[in-house]
Amino acid sequence: MEAHAGEKDLWLKRDHENFLDVNEASVFYGDFPPLPDFPCMSSSSSSSSVTPVVKPIAATSSSSSRASSSPSAEEDTGQRDFQQIRGSDDQVKAEHAALCSTASMEIPPPPPPEYVGAGNVDCIDVMETFGYMDLLDSNDIWDPSSVFQCENPQEFTEDQQAADMAPPQLDQQMLSEEENDDGFNFLQGNSELATIFFEWLKQNKDYISAKDMRNIKLKRSTIESASKRLGSTKEGKKQLLKLILEWVEQFQLQKIRTTESCQQSTFPSQETAQNLEFNPNSFSHSNMSYINPPYPHPTTCFPSTPWMPPQVAGDAAMMAQSPAFSPPMDCYGGGDSYTNYVHAAPLNYQVANGIPYPASAEYSSMEQAQPWVPMAPFAMPPPSQFSPFPDNGCLFPQPHNVYGNPYMLFDKNGERLVKLGSLATKEARKKRMARQRSLYSYHNRRNSNLNQNHDQLNDQHVVADDCENGSQESPTGDCMYWSSIASSANSSMMATVPPVDVPQQLNYPRQGASDRRQQQGWKTEKNLKFLLQKVLKQSDVGNLGRIVLPKKEAESHLPELDSRDGIPIAMEDIGTSRVWNMRYRFWPNNKSRMYLLENTGEFVRMNGLQEGDFIVIYSDTKCGKYMIRGVKVRQPGTKLEGGKKPATRKNARSLSISRNSTSLARIKQSV
């Protein structure tokens, strides 16, 4: 707490530069609606320098397994070089983890002890402060003051423990060794905050189960960090509380939705998608407009979109600092649930020659990026490791419900946790399920309508069903919705599961989009992980039918190639759901390789792609299949005239660069 006090000034100074410096009106509701979208915490004037804390999550990317292949005499040229580039597994993992930190949720490893409230976890139960939430279920009117007045959490947890709550993660050690002023204790002494909290509990008792609340943990350092950022003032605490509560609400909805989806999933481990971790950085995309002046500022664009891709913003400095941001967001919405979320235009665009170009780093990772796209109205926080306060740790709850782990607010030090708990009845669950379905239905209808209106715009417009929530269109008429990707399909895109073992050959039966959608329904969780993108050159869209792929990204995210003949690779067109059987291969080139995607002619023609347009390749982390989307940067009817270069080589290059500091550095330079 000393540090706390000492850093207060600093915190205040930085206040306006961080994600928490948000537009109060847009971020926090005057009151807490029952099911609010998570607030967009962008700031029109801020330029976040927040560097997300990277917390590696079992990153088993396809890339990590490649380096083991032994180079053959012929396979050559590329192999050794390949190894060099690829670096050690550790490096790869670290990079991967970094990339995932803000955007995606990798297949979670067995929950670390600290997450499950093991003895070594320095955490406290929220109940320490508030008492057990099951009081809610009895509709008791709490006296907030009574809650906070308790000096010894155990005093009012023990009795409750005797009851049926018995918080699983609450061990005596946790309770005994923690001070009261941690976790939700930051609310102590503030009856207004307590009131807010209890009111919220009452309002959401149908949606937040006892188990859920019980699993919410707050780490002391997290709270401290938040305090530093938000200030130790009453207002600051209030904001923190609201953020936490809203996040909890969001997560609950997401969890419900995901659960439904998972029930239909062919993947037994779908629940991993739920391993959402709240990433406060989601709020810190304030610099988005910085790099994309022609597009609406997030604040105005996603007024009601709770979870913005963290750091999609193009703040070069930030990018340079944080390799882990930028999702290949979808600027162009326009599709149905299936396509909309990946209307792959990377979210961030730089404008060159009047043509918007994706700012490379921006979509560096869908995984991270996936970061993030919230699905209104149930936008969920990116599952990524949440680290709003890079120097101090995470602020918000990090649900680990896959393993029955508690949601956690943790920090790097793994200190104190706070758990919340309440009891929800089956009836309440049913009700929220019903509401969920209802909302889905509405969402679906809205999306379809929007699609009709915007498809003709060639995806230049981000239809984003999220717009329905009040987002506005940009001055240019484009409703840029980063979240459109996740918005329509699912927010769990942020909770992507890495294509651990991407098949070398993926062939998928042709299936109509409508059929698929019908089959999978809106509940389908599409976990798309951004792999790479490429601004198409003349040679890419010519009649050669091949597209040169950026080497680094190809090696990192596509299957390792042992032979120059490459491998067949099925690419499902996100826009049409058509599966293109392409070939992924490489050419020995000098002492390196050139990676190609062949048999792209038809795809290019069908999508009307021209020089300057770009393709984005994702992997469906659930199915392991690859998905491709061609994105046109021209307005319909606008053809590239001679002399109008779509992009400088520099731009083009940067567009295909992502996920590594080097690339970020490049971008930084170019910006």
Next chain:
DNA sequence: AATCCATGCAGCGGT
């Protein structure tokens, strides 16, 4: 200097 990658073009096979 090293590397990437856009593209030129030689070689080959099919018509």
Next chain:
DNA sequence: CCGCTGCATGGATTC
């Protein structure tokens, strides 16, 4: 002759 395949070249960019 034409189109495709695959390699080589060289400009651009980064290290």
